[in-house]
Amino acid sequence: MKKTTTTKETDISTEEKIRNAARKVFHSKGFAATRTRDIAEEAGMNLALLNYYFRSKEKLFALVMQETMQTFIQSIKVIFNDESLSLEAKVELLAGNYIEFLGANPDLPIFMLSEMRRDPSVLAGKLGLKEIVLHSHFMQQFQQGIKAEQIRPMHPFHLVMNIVGLTVFPFIAAPMLKTVGDLPDAAFTELMQERKALIPLWVKAILKA
């Protein structure tokens, strides 16, 4: 072996270089448009290494996808179940965190959503997510609010779609806004910063509408 015992441990293993490169390219171009040679080049190494470390393009992709989903789901789980936060505070955190995160990973939403459509089996085994979301502390607070007549009754999925839609959709539509709307990157970023504060207000208004 080379990696583990080199004098400096600062260098990243070849395997990890490939994973990182694969993540980057897959996220930006999707499975079908990505060529294994793109990944090799991005990682700065020989094509054969991809197949040496990971058996095939499919396997490598599955790994990246699994990792991506993991990150995504974990971050939801944590906020949805923080019992120290009010419903409003959770929405604030969700919007703020996600807008921050998507600012750094703007390709993620389209990647996840289009690859899910291509092959919904990526989600197999993630069925737990339904329970995580629907039985979360967040949902308890929501149902409680309805009982207390402080919140207009609605299907919980509406609420989830609204929060996620208001937060994520602008990033999906960004190419269009920037081109058609003639919106410079900086202006887009600023709008997104504004939304960190606005989305919680809007969600509150929606809940009472």
Place this chain on the structure above:
Amino acid sequence: MKKTTTTKETDISTEEKIRNAARKVFHSKGFAATRTRDIAEEAGMNLALLNYYFRSKEKLFALVMQETMQTFIQSIKVIFNDESLSLEAKVELLAGNYIEFLGANPDLPIFMLSEMRRDPSVLAGKLGLKEIVLHSHFMQQFQQGIKAEQIRPMHPFHLVMNIVGLTVFPFIAAPMLKTVGDLPDAAFTELMQERKALIPLWVKAILKA
């Protein structure tokens, strides 16, 4: 020629069969994942015909894309500028029409948004859209509402992103909702029907928030 002068005019020309097949396959799989053979098969004809009628996969795709954008933009333009409608009525029509339309063409949003990211030049020449939207009757009503202090001041793009996001995002997220949320098709459709009425209420609430 065969098509134009056959006894019955009910039959569709070969060219149109190909266009229809191409639209269907491109919309569902995107450019990169679509093979010209898929289209030929879907159209029930020889592969060489694609290249006979349309010069290449790229040309055929460009045509489909142009058609798709055209439809999309036209439908926006009409509603945004119907001077007989109040702002609320416009939102109702937009939500209602789009939910209806997307129910029949659920692949469209991801298709458009991901292909736009792949090559934003599809939008070249559509820069007029900015003016259409920002100088529409709808926007005049919006600005008027702000002046009259009936609407909380906000960047017009926020409003557009909210309306479109609330309407379109659920269709983009549908694969996830159906799989992870364990939501049957019928239940999803019902939720979307509910949203026809709910989105206008929510938007109204957002405008005043």
Place this chain on the structure above:
DNA sequence: AATTTGTTTAATCAAATGATTAAATATTTT
């Protein structure tokens, strides 16, 4: 009917692409 023009098919090409192999090089173990 004969000719010309347009349409369709089957076969084939060339380039792109995922994958493999055998040899070279480096690292670890003995």
Place this chain on the structure above:
DNA sequence: AAAATATTTAATCATTTGATTAAACAAATT
């Protein structure tokens, strides 16, 4: 240091895929 094991490279395969071609077929024109 020698042997064994792990990593990397360059060359090559096999398949897929977009595209073309030459010939067959059909329709329109003369």
